[in-house]
Structures are given as structure tokens and as C-alpha cells.
Amino acid sequence: MKFITLLVTLLVFSGSSYAEQNKETTKESANDKNKPTIIALAPHIVEMLYDVGAGEQIIGTTSFADYPEQAKKIPRIGNYVRLQLERVIELQPDLIIAWKSGNPSDDLARLEQLGFNIIYSQPHSFEDIASEVRRFAKITGHAAQGETVATKFEQTLVKIKQQYQNKTEITGFYELWSRPLTTVAKGSWPQQFLNICKVKNPFHHVITPYPQISIEQVLPASVELIIQPLSVNQKEREAFNWQDWSIIPAVANKQILQPNADAMHRMTIRSLTALKDLCAEIDKTRSFLRQKHS
Structure with missing residues (x-):
């Protein structure tokens, strides 16, 4: 008799649990149907x-x-x-x-x-x-x-801005594209990376956000850092050969960064990680320059 009572109890409990699970599954399915494709x-x-x-x-x-x-x-x-x-x-x-x-x-x-x-x-x-x-x-x-x-x-974002807001500014060149040589200016997406990481962009005040320039325009800026984002989706791309221009301080000191272009240039949550990583790398260049000039 005890066995029968226990069996009935287990069946009732099991049935009740199944009903609750089925109810939840049905509810989730209904919610999924209400979500747009x-x-x-x-x-x-x-x-x-x-x-x-x-x-x-x-x-x-x-x-x-x-x-x-x-x-x-x-x-x-x-x-x-x-x-x-x-x-x-x-x-x-x-x-x-x-x-x-x-x-x-x-x-x-x-x-x-x-x-x-x-x-x-x-x-x-x-x-x-x-x-x-x-x-x-x-x-x-x-x-x-x-x-x-x-x-x-x-x-x-607030923490990153606070971390770098009082850093010493260094002069950097942002290579968006190599042929023709293209950089960034105010109004461009990457310019905010430079602003937050405290990099002075010599082409910041150019009217167009993505100006095409010549290497002769870069030379007078005495660039201390070159940022050259690369993407796996641009396999045919040939990055600018900065090694031919050792007169540029960034080239002479081997201060060329090549961050992930996809992470930086896509307006997503991931771009914040790219910002954090870029600022940290730029800070290494800042420390290098400080030691070099001390």
C-alpha cells in the first residue's frame, strides 16, 4: 500500500513538473513568435x-x-x-x-x-x-x-576617458588607406579614438572627414606615432611602406601600431575594446618617448 501511495505521489509530481515545463516551453515559443525576423x-x-x-x-x-x-x-x-x-x-x-x-x-x-x-x-x-x-x-x-x-x-567608456584625460599629447598619423594615402580628420569615426587616447592629429582641421594626402604633407608634422589599422577582409590591401621614410620620427623609432581595423572601424560594442587596447599601446609609445627625451 505504501508503495502504491508513493508511486501515485511521484506520478502526480512528475505530471505537475512536466506541465510546468511544457507551460514554460509554450510561453517561450510564443515569445519567440512575437519577436520580429x-x-x-x-x-x-x-x-x-x-x-x-x-x-x-x-x-x-x-x-x-x-x-x-x-x-x-x-x-x-x-x-x-x-x-x-x-x-x-x-x-x-x-x-x-x-x-x-x-x-x-x-x-x-x-x-x-x-x-x-x-x-x-x-x-x-x-x-x-x-x-x-x-x-x-x-x-x-x-x-x-x-x-x-x-x-x-x-x-x-567613462572609465577609459578618465584614465587618459590628463595624459601628455603625442603627435600621430592615422593611415586609413594606403593607395591613395588617406587619413582622418574631424567628423570621422576614428578621430574620437585619437581624441580619447590623446593623440594630436596634424590633419584634424581638414574640412573633409577622410582626406587624401601626399607623403610630402606628412613629413613636416614630425609624427611620433603611426597608426595603421589592418583588416582580414582586406587581403588585397597593401599597407603604405613607411620604412622608405626613416626621416619620420615614428619610423626611425619603430613606433608603428597595427590594430584590428574591423574592431576599430565597426560601430559596435567591440570598438570599445579596440579603444582600450589602442590607448594602452599608445601609452607605451608615450613612455618610450619620455625615456628617450629624459
Whole structure:
């Protein structure tokens, strides 16, 4: 009799547990159905969506969206030059998140005409990243995680700024591209890295954000540091051969940094790690110069 009573109790408990688990599973499935499917039209948008927990909702993206690793499995529906409109129509996303200045405007206009829901991403600063993280999290059903990620990002940014705000400024050249030789100025995305890490950019006041220059314009600046970001996605790129110009102090002293261009140039949470690493490397150059001149 005791055995029967125990068996009944276990069955009731087991049934109750199964019902609760099934209830939770059903609830999660319902929540998943309410979360929109997304086409993300830039690598930085894909990264942000994964950061807030919405990566699995992405059903299409563009070339070079390769981070995190899972992003490589997302179907490609175009690049920054042209989108495959028929694929977008076939996929029928609930939401398209586009890069305002990095996607073909005529294709986006056509998709809007077809009735697709498009929102735009256009971060210009680190502060904008936090704002976009919150916005993307909210519209994709991950508001709580987005708030956590954005808040941590903002707190870390404040700490980095405080750490370097009183550092001695050193003169640096930022090589964005080699052929033609291209650098950065005010209004460019990388300029904020230089501002925070306390690097004086001799081309800061040029009107265009990404000016093309000649080596003859670099020589008078007595550059103490050269920052030459490189990307695995630019295998055909030939970096500028600074070794031919030993007259430049940075070359003579072997003070050339080659950070990860993808981490630096994509407007994502990861760019803050790139900022922290860059500032630390620049600080080593600062210490080297201090010792050299003492």
C-alpha cells in the first residue's frame, strides 16, 4: 500500500513538473513568435543584434558580416553596392535595419515602396552606440538585455576617458588607406579614438572627414606615432611602406601600431575594446618617448 501511495505521489509530481515545463516551453515559443525576423544590412548592425540577444532573428545580411562566428552562417543578400531585392522579397522580413550611409539608397527606396518596414542605423560616436543598442534591443524584444549591455558600455567608456584625460599629447598619423594615402580628420569615426587616447592629429582641421594626402604633407608634422589599422577582409590591401621614410620620427623609432581595423572601424560594442587596447599601446609609445627625451 505504501508503495502504491508513493508511486501515485511521484506520478502526480512528475505530471505537475512536466506541465510546468511544457507551460514554460509554450510561453517561450510564443515569445519567440512575437519577436520580429530581421534583415541586417551592415556588419556593425549584425554585431549589435547579437550583443542584445537578437542574433537568431537575423534571416539575411550583407557581405563582410563575419562577427561573431555564428554570423558567418547568415544568408547573404547583397553588399554595400547592391542588394538582391528578389531575395529580400522572398524572405519577407518583419524588419529591415539599414545603414544610412553604407547601403544603396535606390534599393532601400524601392524596398520602402514595396512596404517593407525599414529603420536606419547611423552612429557617429561611442555614445551613439549605446543609444542604438537600446533602440535595437527594444524593437527586437530584448529591452532588458539591451539596457544591461548599453549601461556597461557607457560605464566602461567613462572609465577609459578618465584614465587618459590628463595624459601628455603625442603627435600621430592615422593611415586609413594606403593607395591613395588617406587619413582622418574631424567628423570621422576614428578621430574620437585619437581624441580619447590623446593623440594630436596634424590633419584634424581638414574640412573633409577622410582626406587624401601626399607623403610630402606628412613629413613636416614630425609624427611620433603611426597608426595603421589592418583588416582580414582586406587581403588585397597593401599597407603604405613607411620604412622608405626613416626621416619620420615614428619610423626611425619603430613606433608603428597595427590594430584590428574591423574592431576599430565597426560601430559596435567591440570598438570599445579596440579603444582600450589602442590607448594602452599608445601609452607605451608615450613612455618610450619620455625615456628617450629624459
